[in-house]
Amino acid sequence: MHSSHADAQRPRRADARDNRERVLRAARAEFAEQGPDASLNKIAQRAGVGPGTLYRHFPNLQALLVALIGDDVDALCAQGRDLLQSASPDEALRTWLHAVARHATAMRGLVATQMIAQPSQETGTALAGYHEAILTTGAMLLTRAQHEGNAPAELDIADLLKLANAIAWASEQSSADPRLLDRLLALIHTGPPYFPPA
Known part of the structure; x- marks a missing residue:
C-alpha cells in the first residue's frame, strides 16, 4: 500500500x-x-x-520573475566559476561582465521595473541572496585579474557591475541599434577598467 x-x-x-x-x-x-x-x-x-x-x-508576477532571476544567477555564477580556470584572467573577467550585461537586457527592463516595486520579505530575501552570489562570483574573477592579470588594484567589483548594468540600460534605450551593446561592452576592453590611473 x-x-x-x-x-x-x-x-x-x-x-x-x-x-x-x-x-x-x-x-x-x-x-x-x-x-x-x-x-x-x-x-x-x-x-x-x-x-x-x-x-x-x-x-504573482514578482514571484515568477524572482524564479527566472534565480535560474539566471545560478547560470552566471556557474559560468564565473568555470572562467576561474581560464588561461587569461583579464579575458575571463571581461567575458563574465559581458554575460552579466546580456542578462540585464534579457527581459527588456522588466527586472528593473519589478525591483523598484516594494518586494515581499520572501522576495527581498531571495533577491539579496542573488545579489550577494553575483558579487561573490565577480569578486573572485576580479581578484584573480588583479593578482595575475592587468586589472588595477583599486577596482571594485560593485563598480564594475554598475558599469555593466549601465551599459545594458543604455543599449535598451536604442533598440534600433542591435550592435550597441557589444560596442559599449568593448569599451571595458580598451577603456575603464583598464585605463591606467591619471
Missing part, C-alpha cells in the same frame, strides 16, 4: 516539475517580447497550462 502511494506521488511530482519548467520557458519568451506588459494569463496560455497551475507555482 505504501509502495503504491509512493509510486502515485512520483508521477505527480514529475508533472509538477514539468509544468513549472514550461511556465518558466514561456515566461522568459513572453517577457523578452512584451517586457513590463507581459501578462500572467498570456504566459499560462503560452505554456499550455491553466491559470490555476501557474498561480500554484507563482502567485
Whole structure:
C-alpha cells in the first residue's frame, strides 16, 4: 500500500516539475517580447497550462520573475566559476561582465521595473541572496585579474557591475541599434577598467 502511494506521488511530482519548467520557458519568451506588459494569463496560455497551475507555482508576477532571476544567477555564477580556470584572467573577467550585461537586457527592463516595486520579505530575501552570489562570483574573477592579470588594484567589483548594468540600460534605450551593446561592452576592453590611473 505504501509502495503504491509512493509510486502515485512520483508521477505527480514529475508533472509538477514539468509544468513549472514550461511556465518558466514561456515566461522568459513572453517577457523578452512584451517586457513590463507581459501578462500572467498570456504566459499560462503560452505554456499550455491553466491559470490555476501557474498561480500554484507563482502567485504573482514578482514571484515568477524572482524564479527566472534565480535560474539566471545560478547560470552566471556557474559560468564565473568555470572562467576561474581560464588561461587569461583579464579575458575571463571581461567575458563574465559581458554575460552579466546580456542578462540585464534579457527581459527588456522588466527586472528593473519589478525591483523598484516594494518586494515581499520572501522576495527581498531571495533577491539579496542573488545579489550577494553575483558579487561573490565577480569578486573572485576580479581578484584573480588583479593578482595575475592587468586589472588595477583599486577596482571594485560593485563598480564594475554598475558599469555593466549601465551599459545594458543604455543599449535598451536604442533598440534600433542591435550592435550597441557589444560596442559599449568593448569599451571595458580598451577603456575603464583598464585605463591606467591619471
